[in-house]
Amino acid sequence: MSDQQTAGSTDSSAADWSISPDAYRAFCSFLQERCGIVLGTGKEYLIRSRLVPLLSRYDAVSLDQLLDKVIRGDNLSLERTVIDAMTTNETFWFRDVYPYEILGSRILPELVRERRRIRIWSAACSSGQEPYSIAMVIQEQAERLPDLKSAAVDIVASDISDSMLEMAQKGVYDSLSMSRGLDPERRRRFFQVHDETAGSCQISESIRSMVSFKRLNLLGNLAVLGSFDIIFCRNVLIYFSREEKLRIIINFARMLRPGGYLFLGSSEFMSGIEEYFEMIRMNPGIIFKRLG
Numbered sequence: 001m002s003d004q005q006t007a008g009s010t011d012s013s014a015a016d017w018s019i020s021p022d023a024y025r026a027f028c029s030f031l032q033e034r035c036g037i038v039l040g041t042g043k044e045y046l047i048r049s050r051l052v053p054l055l056s057r058y059d060a061v062s063l064d065q066l067l068d069k070v071i072r073g074d075n076l077s078l079e080r081t082v083i084d085a086m087t088t089n090e091t092f093w094f095r096d097v098y099p100y101e102i103l104g105s106r107i108l109p110e111l112v113r114e115r116r117r118i119r120i121w122s123a124a125c126s127s128g129q130e131p132y133s134i135a136m137v138i139q140e141q142a143e144r145l146p147d148l149k150s151a152a153v154d155i156v157a158s159d160i161s162d163s164m165l166e167m168a169q170k171g172v173y174d175s176l177s178m179s180r181g182l183d184p185e186r187r188r189r190f191f192q193v194h195d196e197t198a199g200s201c202q203i204s205e206s207i208r209s210m211v212s213f214k215r216l217n218l219l220g221n222l223a224v225l226g227s228f229d230i231i232f233c234r235n236v237l238i239y240f241s242r243e244e245k246l247r248i249i250i251n252f253a254r255m256l257r258p259g260g261y262l263f264l265g266s267s268e269f270m271s272g273i274e275e276y277f278e279m280i281r282m283n284p285g286i287i288f289k290r291l292g
Helices: 021-035 044-054 063-072 076-087 098-114 129-142 146-150 162-170 184-190 242-255
Strands: 117-122 152-159 191-195 200-203 211-215 228-233 256-264 277-281 286-290
Touching: 021 044, 021 063, 021 076, 044 063, 044 076, 063 076, 076 162, 098 117, 098 129, 098 146, 098 228, 098 256, 098 286, 117 129, 129 146, 129 152, 129 184, 129 211, 129 228, 152 162, 162 211, 184 191, 228 242, 242 256
Parallel strands: 117 152, 117 228, 152 211, 228 256
Antiparallel strands: 191 200, 256 286, 277 286
16 A cells, blocks of 8 residues: 555644754755755755645654655655645746846847747746746737737746646636736736635636646756747746756756847856856846857
């Protein structure tokens, strides 16, 4: 009988929530190897907050036992569930504002003059707010740019978390999510009520149809996605080691067409990428343009 089949037989409220130093070190190594996340020291609290709810589901009497089950690799379902829990990050609409303003006012008008098909990748898209925000900007700008209205625009969104991808594909958001970054006009134009009692809304079919979602590990084979004109990978690389960050950014460079653009988080610039990108200082923000 599998671990999952015996779920429910252990009461997590009575389980041991402490994490031994050996178990913590082993799990940190496992997590970095599987998905690149570097926990560092003193993050036991994060493991407890994310994984304690899984104790009863996987019949573990302590966090040490649960971590040992994960590291042994006997249960693929457990491994994916734990990675899913540890990689779920909070996000919101039009985060930091300026990337979307630059996309609409500068990059889209430039690209649409040069090509009839534009491909955009939202890497580590979480619950979908970033790619859907991009899609909203494109629809808004298409009203001002006739060439954009007739162009083919593909938005690919990826994440390692199955639960986040499932949520993103449905495009249903609760009242708290709807209150974070959406102005009343966009809310009126691009959403409809999904459950009035719960206060949830669903993004319009016209926006959802612009985005395709894929499960992808940023440390895996990225080339399967093809080439892009724009890549968004914001507030994600902070969780990776320097070596892994550099590897990922170099892979982005290989996937971007010459003259394509990369958006990183405000604190994610790093040295060693100058041969691939021109750094362009905006007001506010920084963007990176693929050389060549």
